[in-house]
C-alpha cells in the first residue's frame with residue numbers, strides 16, 4: 001500500500017462548556033486530522049489531539065510532526081500493520097501523538113482494503129475467539145463544576161442510562177473534595193464512580209483521601225499524585241489505599257505498565273492513543289493489563305472527535321470488556337466532524353455503531369474545513 005496524497009487539518013472545536021482540570025481550563029478541543037489517499041483512491045482518516053500537560057504537544061508542534069511524518073510516509077510501502085510502528089519509529093524519534101494520528105489513518109486504509117472493521121481485525125490478530133456481538137462499552141461521564149451542578153448533571157445523565165462516572169478532584173481543599181465524593185456516591189449509589197486528580201495531590205493528602213470513609217465506595221482513584229514523583233510514593237499510596245489505584249499520566253506505554261505492576265503500585269491504567277502511540281500499542285497494553293488481572297479504562301483526551309473515539313472504542317470491542325469504562329469525549333464537543341457521530345445509547349456504545357469496515361467513521365469534509373483553527377490552514381501534499 002502506497003500513500004499518494006496526504007491532507008492535514010489543524011482543528012479547534014469549542015466544548016459545550018469549559019472543562020476544569022486541576023492545572024488547566026479547557027475551552028476547545030485542539031485536534032489534528034489527517035486524510036491519506038492510497039494508490040487505489042481509498043481514503044483513510046486519523047486523528048490526534050493536543051495535550052500540553054500529558055504529551056507536551058501543542059497544536060503547532062503536533063501539526064509540524066504530523067506533517068513531517070506524512071511527507072516521509074509517501075516514500076514507504078505500508079503492507080503490514082504489525083510493522084507500521086516500526087516504520088514510523090524509523091522516521092522520527094518519540095512523538096507518540098503524531099505517530100498515532102498516522103497509524104490510525106493507515107489502519108483505516110488497511111482494514112477498508114481488507115473489508116473488515118478495525119475492532120474485528122484487532123480481535124482476529126490477538127488470537128482471541130471470534131466475537132459476533134461484543135458487549136456494549138460503558139461510557140464514563142465526567143462530573144465537575146459546583147456540587148449542585150454535578151448532582152443535577154448526574155441525575156440527568158443517570159436517567160439516560162449512564163452508570164460510570166469520573167469526578168475531577170485536586171483543585172479544592174481535601175475536605176471539600178471528600179464531601180463532593182461522598183454526596184455524589186450517595187446520589188449515584190451502586191454505580192461505578194471514580195475520581196481523577198491529574199496528579200495534583202501530595203502523597204500525604206492522597207493517602208488521607210484513599211483512607212477516608214467518604215471515598216470508600218469509589219471503584220478507583222486515578223493519578224492522585226504527580227507522575228514526576230518517585231515510584232516509591234506510588235507503592236506507599238497503593239499499600240495504604242482502601243480503594244484501587246489507577247494511573248494515567250504515569251503510563252505512556254507497556255514499559256511503565258510492567259514497571260508499576262512489578263512494584264505492586266497499580267490496579268489499572270487509563271489508555272489513550274495519543275500517549276501510548278497508536279491503536280496497536282494500546283491494544284497490546286490492554287491485553288497485558290487484562291492477563292495480569294488489572295483493569296483498563298479507555299480514554300480520549302478532552303476532547304477528541306468521533307474518529308478518535310471510534311479507534312479507541314475498537315480496542316474495547318476487540319477486548320470484549322472495558323471494566324473501568326470508556327471516556328468518549330466527543331460528547332463534550334459543541335459539534336462533531338461527521339454526519340453520524342458516535343452517540344451514547346443507554347450510557348453505552350454498542351458495536352453496531354462501528355459496523356463499517358475500517359475505523360468506522362468517515363469525516364464530512366465540509367464540517368472538517370469549518371473547524372480549522374484560527375490562524376491555521378489545511379496542508380496538502
Ligand SMILES: [Mg+2]
Nearest residue numbers: 196222248270
Ligand atoms: Mg486521567
